[in-house]
Amino acid sequence: xxxQLPALQILLPMLASALCVLLRSPxxxxxxxTLATWASFAVSVLLVLATRSGAILSYEMGGWEPPFGIExxxxxxxxxxxxxVSGMAAVMAPFAxxxxxxxxxxxxxxxxxxxxxxxxxxxxxxxxxxxxxxxFVFLEISSLSSYAIIAMGPNRRALLAAFQYLIMxxxxxxxILIGIGLMYMLTGTLNMADLAERLPAxxxxxxxxAALGFIVVGASIKLALFPLHAWLPNAYAxxxxxxxxxxxxxxxxxxxxxxxxxxxxxxLPERAFDxxxxxxxxxxxxxxxxxxxxxxxxxxxxxxxLLAWSSIAQIGYIVxxxxxxxxxxxxxxxxxxxxxxxxxGCLFLALGVIVWKTGGARLSDLAGLGRTLPWVGAAFVIGAxxxxxxxxxxxxxxxxYLLVAVAEQELWLLAGAVVLSSLxxxxxxxxxxxxxxxxxxxxxxxxxxxxxxxxLSSVWLLALLNVAIGSYSEPFAAIARTxxxxxxxxxx
Amino acid sequence: xxxxxxxxxxxxxxxxVVMAGRLPNLRxxxxxxxxxxxxxxxxxxxxxxxxxxxxxxxxxxxxGSAQLAFSLEPLGLLFASVASGLWFVTTLYAAxxxxxxxxxxxxxxxxxxAIAICGAMGVALAxxxxxxxxxxxxxxxxxxxxxxHKGNAAARRGGRIYLGILLGTSIGLxxxxxxxxxxxxxxxxxxxGGILDGQVSQGMATLLYLMFAFGVxxxxxxxxxxxxxxAMVAPTPVSALLHAVAVVKAGVFSILKITVYIFGLDFAxxxxxxxxxxxxxxxxxxxxxxxxxxxxxxxxxxAYSTVSQLAYITLGAALATSMSVMGGAMHILMHAFGxxxxxxxxxxxxxxxxxxxxxxxxGLGRAMPFTFGAxxxxxxxxxxxxxxxxxxxxxxxxxxxxxxxxxxxxxVFMISSLLNIAYLLPIPARAFLFKPPAGSPIGLRxxxxxxxxxxxxxxxxxxxxxFLPGPLMALLSPWNDS
Numbered sequence: 019x020x021x022q023l024p025a026l027q028i029l030l031p032m033l034a035s036a037l038c039v040l041l042r043s044p045x046x047x048x049x050x051x052t053l054a055t056w057a058s059f060a061v062s063v064l065l066v067l068a069t070r071s072g073a074i075l076s077y078e079m080g081g082w083e084p085p086f087g088i089e090x091x092x093x094x095x096x097x098x099x100x101x102x103v104s105g106m107a108a109v110m111a112p113f114a115x116x117x118x119x120x121x122x123x124x125x126x127x128x129x130x131x132x133x134x135x136x137x138x139x140x141x142x143x144x145x146x147x148x149x150x151x152x153x154f155v156f157l158e159i160s161s162l163s164s165y166a167i168i169a170m171g172p173n174r175r176a177l178l179a180a181f182q183y184l185i186m187x188x189x190x191x192x193x194i195l196i197g198i199g200l201m202y203m204l205t206g207t208l209n210m211a212d213l214a215e216r217l218p219a220x221x222x223x224x225x226x227x228a229a230l231g232f233i234v235v236g237a238s239i240k241l242a243l244f245p246l247h248a249w250l251p252n253a254y255a256x257x258x259x260x261x262x263x264x265x266x267x268x269x270x271x272x273x274x275x276x277x278x279x280x281x282x283x284x285x286l287p288e289r290a291f292d293x294x295x296x297x298x299x300x301x302x303x304x305x306x307x308x309x310x311x312x313x314x315x316x317x318x319x320x321x322x323x324l325l326a327w328s329s330i331a332q333i334g335y336i337v338x339x340x341x342x343x344x345x346x347x348x349x350x351x352x353x354x355x356x357x358x359x360x361x362x363g364c365l366f367l368a369l370g371v372i373v374w375k376t377g378g379a380r381l382s383d384l385a386g387l388g389r390t391l392p393w394v395g396a397a398f399v400i401g402a403x404x405x406x407x408x409x410x411x412x413x414x415x416x417x418x419y420l421l422v423a424v425a426e427q428e429l430w431l432l433a434g435a436v437v438l439s440s441l442x443x444x445x446x447x448x449x450x451x452x453x454x455x456x457x458x459x460x461x462x463x464x465x466x467x468x469x470x471x472x473x474l475s476s477v478w479l480l481a482l483l484n485v486a487i488g489s490y491s492e493p494f495a496a497i498a499r500t501x502x503x504x505x506x507x508x509x510x
Numbered sequence: 511x512x513x514x515x516x517x518x519x520x521x522x523x524x525x526x527v528v529m530a531g532r533l534p535n536l537r538x539x540x541x542x543x544x545x546x547x548x549x550x551x552x553x554x555x556x557x558x559x560x561x562x563x564x565x566x567x568x569x570x571x572x573x574g575s576a577q578l579a580f581s582l583e584p585l586g587l588l589f590a591s592v593a594s595g596l597w598f599v600t601t602l603y604a605a606x607x608x609x610x611x612x613x614x615x616x617x618x619x620x621x622x623x624a625i626a627i628c629g630a631m632g633v634a635l636a637x638x639x640x641x642x643x644x645x646x647x648x649x650x651x652x653x654x655x656x657x658x659h660k661g662n663a664a665a666r667r668g669g670r671i672y673l674g675i676l677l678g679t680s681i682g683l684x685x686x687x688x689x690x691x692x693x694x695x696x697x698x699x700x701x702x703g704g705i706l707d708g709q710v711s712q713g714m715a716t717l718l719y720l721m722f723a724f725g726v727x728x729x730x731x732x733x734x735x736x737x738x739x740x741a742m743v744a745p746t747p748v749s750a751l752l753h754a755v756a757v758v759k760a761g762v763f764s765i766l767k768i769t770v771y772i773f774g775l776d777f778a779x780x781x782x783x784x785x786x787x788x789x790x791x792x793x794x795x796x797x798x799x800x801x802x803x804x805x806x807x808x809x810x811x812x813a814y815s816t817v818s819q820l821a822y823i824t825l826g827a828a829l830a831t832s833m834s835v836m837g838g839a840m841h842i843l844m845h846a847f848g849x850x851x852x853x854x855x856x857x858x859x860x861x862x863x864x865x866x867x868x869x870x871x872x873g874l875g876r877a878m879p880f881t882f883g884a885x886x887x888x889x890x891x892x893x894x895x896x897x898x899x900x901x902x903x904x905x906x907x908x909x910x911x912x913x914x915x916x917x918x919x920x921x922v923f924m925i926s927s928l929l930n931i932a933y934l935l936p937i938p939a940r941a942f943l944f945k946p947p948a949g950s951p952i953g954l955r956x957x958x959x960x961x962x963x964x965x966x967x968x969x970x971x972x973x974x975x976x977f978l979p980g981p982l983m984a985l986l987s988p989w990n991d992s
Contacts, residue, residue, distance in 0.1 A: 406677070408651065409647045409648065415573065418689070422689055433689075448670065452666060456663075
């Protein structure tokens, strides 16, 4: 059984997705979604336990030996990403029930769950596979299904947002495909470990450089790294609440994983960062993203948009750590994948409850809710504190590791950018919190029934997780260090 | 008893307060009980620390090899004793004040109060910079709901300045300074003699000292002092304990601790490492006194007086002699007693007569003799006149300035004392000597007993501290080389 875990990780949500279509009833589909995500989370926990000490699991799909067959290959880094993706989905499942019923047409609910599960399958597949082309296939599965679920948002602008994302996403996917094609042309293999062995022989060929360029740009689009971020704000803002939360917590993390995996494992850092000034470029873009994203967030009136712009800034932190090419930097990035997922997930879910209650996510819809919905308000505040990087929240942990990593390299300007971005986040989160607690409630129509316990439990699970990681982060930090060591050691 | 009780007992108290939220009498009783036990526990460490031991507890590895750890050294014990002892008195006062003024959300108030004390105790006991930072921020955040307690537009504005400056300086300067120290030296522990000596250049050390001094925004060095007057929108017990004792003293205490145990006095005195901060502190000292002269709102005048008095302690640290450090440490205690009395009086005046401006106080001393008597005693103590406690700390601060051969700083201390007289003494003088406005009621009109008793207690404290400096000297003996 344990030997089959890697396959189960993808198959569980995939089969559950088909089951949802067969079940058709909203309640049945939700149950199916919940059970599948929980089971998939359990699998990822087992995978993390198996790989956290540095072991690498390899699984031959269908019994075909790599490099000819598809290999699923799990080390500390992707086990951690799998844990984040499936964990976030599992935590959000209880929240989904009421939120989805409120935002999606009754007759389409089962299709919605089926697509969300398909999207998860794609994200988990990208993270687990050791085969470059297989990665592209999963990328398309997750992208296509996410276009559809974004378009199901309650506002008609969701259609335009989904279309924008579709154009940008397709360009990104195609770039990655071209990059993979060029590598295949050079080496005749698609297995990442095999590629890593064969590419050095092709060193300094222009084709290799072009392949790297295509893949970096393609992954950066999926990652929404400045200046390729244009699709993200609207996609997050107009999607159904569950989708905003889920994508914000997982999709960009997986895209960051793709970027790191290709640069560090396939191309190997010493060659990838040599000659193209990739490290400097990534640092500069990350710094601009951190500051510009935060500045734009300050001026948003729609809180979903505000959180989306804040995500663009946070992606800057993730890329910055990866661009430093040091163990400390990579460990900070790996940890931030988790901490940002937990913080943003918490914020989007708390906002989802507010949308469920008031029907809107504009600042004016939030006025005075800190008093009428004290539990939701408090959870939002915890998420906001984590985003700012206040002690005893997960955000502080990453900020610390990232600042240390930057200071070790004596990159003072970048340290300044990290600090400045934190200061800006005080301003934009402060605005929301002041609205929550100090403005008189607006007279709009709100639902009279109390917030469902299931919804609240998801929100608070994430809020408590923020505090728990902030108070005792060592287990996760140890995994992050192992992952960073493996990436720099060049082991695929 | 374990050292861990000191920071975590208030947290347990906060939990009890929440649980007893529906029964106000029980809630306040639990608050008082926690405060009393905490103060007793803190005092019980006195013999251990005076004997020269430094009890230490390591909780766990917090960030890699950086630990969450507590230890108790003389300065920390002094600050912890002040915070916990005055917490008890303030709780008594707050119970009377909050009820007397019919304030809302009293459970939230007492809960946040207890959490803030947890933050202050954590700062006092921090064994390294990281632990200090964690509890420093806890103190900032837990006091925000207290500052904005009234929930109106003025409270929101005040709260915005409060949180903006305190979080801004700590994340923008203090955290980078700590990271820099960690990267440069590989340790963050507070060690006797400091950790920077020989590890960093003079220029870097000067920069670090500036970052620490401004990063600790709670010390209210100009230009980062605005949060303190802004925080005066809070109910008076908050201003009394937090903005005369726990919060502001956590700031100057941090600067003292960093000067003594991170830089080390020998290293800090070399070259010009602490010079820039010394001048900034001297400027703040005088400028804040001058501003205080112009303020008619009583609490605001007291706030600027606090800014000025905090600069005394920062200046004591920046002079970097053992005398000046001793004077600074003593001033933490002496000023705490004096200023908390003044704030208690301001609150009592508000409760009994609903007056907030200095110009409205004419003749009020006849109706409130105890309150204004206490006000007079505390003012004299802050000015530094014998026979009151405040004279000791000023004495040692001036000796420290002499030791450091900074005649100008001597002059700064003296001018400032004169300014203290100018902005503090007119208040009791008006109350006692001026005629009350026509038509005001005659007879004794003091605030409720729960308010008057604490302010008499702390005023008596100012007096006793002058005659009983022995235990304090014994505690601070590591710096007493006279």
